[in-house]
Amino acid sequence: MGKKIFFISRRMLLFVAGALGMLLLVLFFNATGIFTDYIVQIINISLINVILAVSLNLINGFTGQFSIGHMGFAAVGAYTSATVTTLIAKVTPRLPYTEFININGYIVFILALLLGGIVAAGIGFLIGFPSLRLKGDYLAIITLGFGEIIRTIFNNIDYVGGPRGLLGIPKFSNLIMIFVITLLSVIAIRNLVFSTHGRALLSIRENELASELVGVNTVRYKITAFTIGAFFAGIAGGLQAHLLQIAHPTQYGFLYSILVLIMVYAGGMGSITGSIIAAFALTFLSEGLRTALPGLGDLMHVKIGDEWRMVVYSLLLIIIMLFRTEVLMGMREMKLLVPEEEEHHGQHA
Amino acid sequence: MKKKFIAVLLTVLSVSLILAGCSQKTTEIKIGGVGPVSGEAATFGQSTKEGYELAVEEWNKAGGLLGNQIKLIFQDDKGDPTEAATVWTKLISQDKVVAIVGTVMSKCSLAGAPISQANKVPMISPTSTNPKVTEVGEFIFRACFIDPFQGTVGAKFAYENLNARTAACIFDVGNDYTKGLSEFFRDKFIELGGEIVAFEAHATGATDFKAQLTKIIAAKPDVIYISDYYNDVALIAKQARELGYTGPLVGGDGWDSPDLVKIGGKAVENGYFTNHFSKDDPSPQVQEFVRKYEAKFGKTPDALAALAYDAMVIMLDAIKRAGSTDPEKIRAALAATNIQVVSGMISFDKNRNPIKSAVIIAIKDGQQVYQTTVNP
Amino acid sequence: MSTFFQQLLNGIQLGSIYALIALGYTMVYGIVRLINFAHGDFFMIGAYAAYGLYYALGRLFGAGNPGANYLVLFLLVLGGAMLAGGFAAVTANRVAYKPLRDKPRLSSLITAIGVSMFIEYFFSALPAIGPSFRGFPEVFPKTIIKIGTASVSNYVIIDVAVAATLMVVLTLLVKFSKVGKAMRAVSQDKEAAKLMGINIETIIGVTFLIGGAFAGVAGLLSGLTYPRIFPYMGILPGLKAFIAAVLGGIGNIPGAMLGSYIMGIAETYANAANSLIGEGIAFAILIVVLLIRPQGILGEKTADKI
Structure with missing residues (x-):
């Protein structure tokens, strides 16, 4: 298998340095009060959305499958990791709830996150099998049905709160935590995509039959895409649960999967950069309208209530799709995410 | 770019x-x-x-x-x-x-x-x-109120005032408020000596409750406890009446809306619910x-x-x-x-x-009528 | 056992509403290959149009009073719902889908989601409509028909009758009319159809018009059967109808009907068996069916193009 999956290059180092620089900048702005906690919170949510969008992009964008139940994986990751951390927080009698958030706690948290990701990956592995038989819209329905089944299951497990939600989750997720994990996730998926394995995924998207004929094990690669995509969705779900301190079945419904799907498509199928930008842009847009609309109303001397926020949001979405049909990034990547040796081959797709 | x-x-x-x-x-x-x-x-x-x-x-x-x-x-x-x-x-x-x-x-x-x-x-x-x-x-x-209170009051009212000995519950499986109410109603009703003959859920946003109601009605309860919000209650009541149920319906404060009667019409007659206040209350x-x-x-x-x-x-x-x-x-x-x-x-x-305290309100001729006050 | 027959009737009632939506859904998909997420919202628009028209007519002619001609009233309201649904669909097609016709299918899909969100939030924000639940009038008197121990309302019989009629009309239309033939031609090969002198955009417009009108009918009948309307009422039935259409073999008209009744009846029995996980059971059935027959029950297996 030609190139190794995990390679470190000068560009990658530059990318990491740039990302960490941005993190420091945000932390600095937050400390000096230029960025309120509100903005940090939006960044947190954007980052989690980045993981969700990039991991769905791996399944939908790079491998050409059609999954619309992505939040189902997030639910599995969230519930698994949060059950572990809340349980350990409870049975550690010496440590009151808030004091549990210490170094040991963080080790538990990281392990719990990984466990959540692994369990989600296991489910993703299972969901990958229908993709061998089903294509396009039919596969979409299967993934959707699966997402709804997951929700029904969590609604009926009283141990995790049923429709009350899983409560009292320790707040482990913070900006640094989320940022580092998002960065690692993005790098991992980027490295996968630019490896030989990534080429195989792309070949399935472009022409499944042809890629099989040239010897790509499409069965293995499709299931791999689902498994890895689900793993990262599970991680994102875990991060989100430990940020909001609640995991509720309704958070993982069809509508949220659709929102992630929009981020992937608006950013560009098969562009990691696009997914990152779209996740940030759409999250900030929905929050920005909260402030912008009443301001706009003041200018025009009319009262524009919060109920119009989503009207404008959906309208902007339509307009973006109509006038930016090539979507944000098409299949391009920012230079820092493309390995040096790739560049000479031009477009990687 | x-x-x-x-x-x-x-x-x-x-x-x-x-x-x-x-x-x-x-x-x-x-x-x-x-x-x-x-x-x-x-x-x-x-x-x-x-x-x-x-x-x-x-x-x-x-x-x-x-x-x-x-x-x-x-x-x-x-x-x-x-x-x-x-x-x-x-x-x-x-x-x-x-x-x-x-x-x-x-x-x-x-x-x-x-x-x-x-x-x-x-x-x-x-x-x-x-x-x-x-x-x-x-x-x-x-x-x-918190969930336990209303469910308990509803059960007492059904058992003591409506003389019900068997009851059925229906609630929204995805909504903790409605599920909680039904659970506390069930527990109190059993504690009082009554019997719960059916305990049915429905999906959030469902419009068709007939599968559950058919099962409930076949169990012949004296009273049906509907712990949903008014819009679901109205539909459930209508469908229950269509299926031939004539007994009383009981519920919680989710019933309190002028739209209950507007949507439910005659079907919500003989309905009772626990609420925070009555609009008939003469208090300023x-x-x-x-x-x-x-x-x-x-x-x-x-x-x-x-x-x-x-x-x-x-x-x-x-x-x-x-x-x-x-x-x-x-x-x-x-x-x-x-x-x-x-x-x-x-x-x-x-x-x-x-x-x-909670009040109990009855629906009579399309109007909310004050019944009684229950103290915690 | 005594409830078995009643549950079957319940399932048929639910299936009929799914069928009414699924027919339009599957037809649009068959021609344009677009999962039109906004279809459930055309359904909602139809219901609101019927609601508004009913009360407007009532103000004009005193309809709804005993003695008013129910059939005329029903037909008028039906026409209004069809027009509104059809108009909404044609508008959505012209404004949002047509410019993206030559772009990847997924762009249209996202746009369709955007259109769906827009319609829902817009109706909910509009002061004249608002987010509140409204009761739906009984356009003509409801009677309960007793069959042994089971009971069914005359509305359900109308639902089944209308769904069946629409299915037959649609099948005949697609199979034998000139427009229908053009539709099939467009669905099979757009370029070839164009070369044969078919105006593709007109045909697609007509498809949306019919599909939207069907959604409008479904909105009215759903309003009658389940008399509660609100701006988000289309989401769940739209989703279920889409699933039903896929189950039956998407693009296949009798398949949509069959899939809908299977969904309705399966959901009903699943809820009767265990209402806590009834919804989950219904989805599980769907997955199993699709794994056994990936092209849907009546769908045709298409070979991969190389």
């Missing part, structure tokens, strides 16, 4: 807009209000928003609070915990509100409460019934509230509007008694609340849940 530029521009624009929102005047006392005014719970959020607005308007007309005008900053949480957490952070860190009144759904209040608690910003939820909400900390209060608080609400919004208030109004009044009253916007003082004043509001005489127990 033009597209990338536009995306970056969009983000920068949003950030600057958000930052621009920071400019503030100090002559106002800012109160955050939260409710879902978009999404599937929008109609509940609308009533809630109107309740807040009415209370703030009244207080401002009467001279404001601590010599300042009150500014209500209302935010939409879409019925989504993620949005609720963001909204709470915004109200606290950006708008620098003194207190937050919100929100409707327990799952959203539960996402907001830890943020309120950590930042020591007093919060009162008008309608989140999940007992866990106020357990988050000493800054979190609520204006409504109730009559004033109903009159003013009708004048301002052109419709009869539902339970959500009344509780939102109450929650806002309780908060404003506490700030007034605290004599300052110091969070610790407001918290102490809230805990010492003893005030007559629309839903009765309110004081808080040690878990910051209101101690108040």
